[in-house]
Amino acid sequence: MGNPSPKRGRGFFITLEGGEGGGKSTQAKRLVAFIQEKGWQVLLTREPGGSSGAEDIRKLLVSGEPGRWDAMTEVLLHTAARRDHLQRTVLPAIEAGQWVVSDRFVDSTVAYQGYGHELGAERILDLHRIANGGFMPDLTLILDLSVEEGLARAGSRGGGEDRYERMKRDFHERLRQGFLEIAKSDPKRCKVIDASQSVETVAAAIEVAVSGMVNI
Numbered sequence: 001m002g003n004p005s006p007k008r009g010r011g012f013f014i015t016l017e018g019g020e021g022g023g024k025s026t027q028a029k030r031l032v033a034f035i036q037e038k039g040w041q042v043l044l045t046r047e048p049g050g051s052s053g054a055e056d057i058r059k060l061l062v063s064g065e066p067g068r069w070d071a072m073t074e075v076l077l078h079t080a081a082r083r084d085h086l087q088r089t090v091l092p093a094i095e096a097g098q099w100v101v102s103d104r105f106v107d108s109t110v111a112y113q114g115y116g117h118e119l120g121a122e123r124i125l126d127l128h129r130i131a132n133g134g135f136m137p138d139l140t141l142i143l144d145l146s147v148e149e150g151l152a153r154a155g156s157r158g159g160g161e162d163r164y165e166r167m168k169r170d171f172h173e174r175l176r177q178g179f180l181e182i183a184k185s186d187p188k189r190c191k192v193i194d195a196s197q198s199v200e201t202v203a204a205a206i207e208v209a210v211s212g213m214v215n216i
């Protein structure tokens with residue numbers, strides 16, 4: 001455990017992205033197990049959340065009425081949570097040589113608020129540059145799934161964190177297209193994975209993508 005990275009002194013930062021119910025949380029756990037089996041130290045985290053302050057902000061974002069926040073307020077809350085998460089959790093871990101796997105990151109804000117709420121991707125990325133120096137993952141896995149299938153799967157997850165799920169159907173369509181646009185605009189970092197396949201097949205595709213980034 002704790003091998004130094006073969007390519008550099010810091011760990012790799014991998015994010016899982018996509019709409020509701022695509023299998024991000026399922027695959028994040030499997031990916032962490034895969035990285036551990038290879039002998040690396042790895043931290044599993046999530047957004048919004050992943051640090052004590054950001055988990056407090058999460059509660060404001062994932063529960064309550066769909067129209068609780070206007071779109072820009074929502075972006076500012078996500079961006080504040082992300083800054084805390086990066087400062088307290090992600091950056092210290094990768095600087096210590098650990099890998100970090102995050103269940104959602106900035107692409108979710110670009111997709112949900114930039115495309116879903118139609119604020120535009122650039123404004124979200126501008127705020128990310130101001131708040132977080134524009135810090136981006138080494139690899140982003142976008143789990144792509146039809147809106148129907150995703151919402152049906154997410155509905156079975158339960159837990160009451162369903163504020164975004166309850167937004168309108170066209171919001172979810174814009175969000176899916178948004179993730180595909182993000183992947184197109186940054187093809188080196190982003191890999192789109194067909195999430196309609198079995199858990200095993202998706203996990204295998206993710207392992208191929210990770211192995212293509214670094215000789216794990």
Ligand SMILES: Nc1ncnc2c1ncn2[C@@H]1O[C@H](COP(=O)(O)OP(=O)(O)OP(=O)(O)O)[C@@H](O)[C@H]1O
Pocket residue numbers: 019020021022023024025026027153154156157195196197198199200202
């Ligand atoms: N490839 C798959 N095929 C069928 N069902 C799946 C697959 N992957 C995950 N599931 C199931 O779908 C539901 C949602 O999966 P999961 O919670 O991992 O998705 P998520 O992307 O994290 O969702 P959310 O956006 O709501 O957090 C779970 O019940 C999970 O067991």
Ligand SMILES: [Mg+2]
Pocket residue numbers: 024025026103
């Ligand atoms: Mg999840």
